[in-house]
Amino acid sequence: MTPGSVRPITFSLGVASAATVVTLALGLGLARAMTRRRVRLAGLWETLILLPMVFPPTITGYLLLLLLGRRGPVGSALARVGLQVVFTPTAAVVAAVTVSLPLMYQSCKAALASVDRRLIDAARTLGLDEGRVFRRVTAPLAAPGILGGVALSFARALGEFGATLMIAGNIPGRTQTIPLALYSAVEGNRSAEANAYLAVTVGVSFSVIALVGLADRAAASVRGKGSEPTGRRR
Amino acid sequence: MRPLSKRVALIAVAAAAAMSVSAQKKELTLSAASSLTDALTALKPAAERYIGAELVINFASSGTLRAQIEQGAPVDVFFSAATSHMDTLERAGLVVASTRKDLLSNGMVLIGDGSMKGPIPEGSLAAVLGKARLLAVGNPDSVPAGAYAVEALRALGLYDSVAGKLVLGNNVRQVLQFVESGSSPLGIVFLTDAASVSKDSPVTRLYVFPDSLLAKPVRYPIAVVSASRNQDLAAKLIAFLGSDEARAEFGKAGFAFP
Numbered sequence: 001m002t003p004g005s006v007r008p009i010t011f012s013l014g015v016a017s018a019a020t021v022v023t024l025a026l027g028l029g030l031a032r033a034m035t036r037r038r039v040r041l042a043g044l045w046e047t048l049i050l051l052p053m054v055f056p057p058t059i060t061g062y063l064l065l066l067l068l069g070r071r072g073p074v075g076s077a078l079a080r081v082g083l084q085v086v087f088t089p090t091a092a093v094v095a096a097v098t099v100s101l102p103l104m105y106q107s108c109k110a111a112l113a114s115v116d117r118r119l120i121d122a123a124r125t126l127g128l129d130e131g132r133v134f135r136r137v138t139a140p141l142a143a144p145g146i147l148g149g150v151a152l153s154f155a156r157a158l159g160e161f162g163a164t165l166m167i168a169g170n171i172p173g174r175t176q177t178i179p180l181a182l183y184s185a186v187e188g189n190r191s192a193e194a195n196a197y198l199a200v201t202v203g204v205s206f207s208v209i210a211l212v213g214l215a216d217r218a219a220a221s222v223r224g225k226g227s228e229p230t231g232r233r234r
Numbered sequence: 235m236r237p238l239s240k241r242v243a244l245i246a247v248a249a250a251a252a253m254s255v256s257a258q259k260k261e262l263t264l265s266a267a268s269s270l271t272d273a274l275t276a277l278k279p280a281a282e283r284y285i286g287a288e289l290v291i292n293f294a295s296s297g298t299l300r301a302q303i304e305q306g307a308p309v310d311v312f313f314s315a316a317t318s319h320m321d322t323l324e325r326a327g328l329v330v331a332s333t334r335k336d337l338l339s340n341g342m343v344l345i346g347d348g349s350m351k352g353p354i355p356e357g358s359l360a361a362v363l364g365k366a367r368l369l370a371v372g373n374p375d376s377v378p379a380g381a382y383a384v385e386a387l388r389a390l391g392l393y394d395s396v397a398g399k400l401v402l403g404n405n406v407r408q409v410l411q412f413v414e415s416g417s418s419p420l421g422i423v424f425l426t427d428a429a430s431v432s433k434d435s436p437v438t439r440l441y442v443f444p445d446s447l448l449a450k451p452v453r454y455p456i457a458v459v460s461a462s463r464n465q466d467l468a469a470k471l472i473a474f475l476g477s478d479e480a481r482a483e484f485g486k487a488g489f490a491f492p
Contacts, residue, residue: 062301065301065302065305065307066305069302069305069306069307070305070306070307070308070461071305071306072305072306075305075306084308086302086305086306086307086308087263087290087292087307087308165294165298166298166301166302169265169292169294169302169307170292170293170294171290171291171292171293172275172291172293174290184268184271184293187268187271187407188271188272188430189430189431189432
């Protein structure tokens, strides 16, 4: 591998990390809002969040391009204050967040729903405010599930191709991620380079998902030793 | 959780702003068809010296690049692998018509798996095709290279004799693969595909189909994007890409010049 071909790897890891942080904040926030109170048109919102999971990524990318392009509603507003998203690393993060949010949201929602309501109510009767109940009781109990969402989202963000190509472009040294570099390497008959990118992607994704499996099992064994297992009862 | 998520959101917005602002330095963005990747990557340093600005190159299929320009992506120069996409942008006034130029041409070539020495004269083309077991071409319904191949064969009056032994590839690279791996003794690909094989590949060029066989020969048009704020630099880049230095590099990649 040439020194130039290491750049897509560091860039991709950066984009996937940034995207995962944003996705976690968004996914957890949305899941909490949807599980806590009755939201009007909840089904509609949820469908919108989940759509990128079933859309071909190119379609998601084209939609984002329509929104964020200089003629789009968001893009034109940003352009007025001198900001530009298309063809920047930010666009790569936006694409990765959009496609990984459904995974994060689903994981967080399932994790929050699995927390024993009685423990939450007990914390309330002991005088904790809602924020503290969430931070001290709900979130720690839901942590393994949330962590699973983090791992899935990171792996999905790392593999993102279609939407990224549309709004971040395929600009070597600036917005070229591992999947885009791999695609270019295959197209250009550079199989050694393509194989190296493949190995890195498999290695990173495999380790992230394996790590979460280990953490999950460790958490389960700790909980098993506690006084009472947290059930799925409502 | 609230304060933490707020802090994260703030950091994300600040980072986004920083990244977007840093992209405002003196630079020129070229959106170029994927098939130009190797040649343009090699020419980038010389091009930057010539225009005196940083050159940012965005590679994708011509259709994707056209859609990006239509949606107002910050592109200064468009270098397309198909006239149709450039025509669409020109009709919409999104490229400056007076700056448009056909810089490169690509052609169709018959390649063999090495069992035969090339090139062969046009007179023996019918015999070579007749003897072959299979002929690999791109699926003419979806692959431009396949449509061109069928058109050239029809123009030579050879299509009916080979129609029964066509192997259809899903893209032109697959056609190359069929021949390189010996699965098909013959194939028809772009000149640039034939030029992309490694030195130890068995693939040989047997016959270059003349451009005159095609109703619309393969051209690579380039033009300045109307919305560009660097019209002069953009024109300078187009001039460089037509220079002898650039032509030598494009020639290495298998391109011809109209």
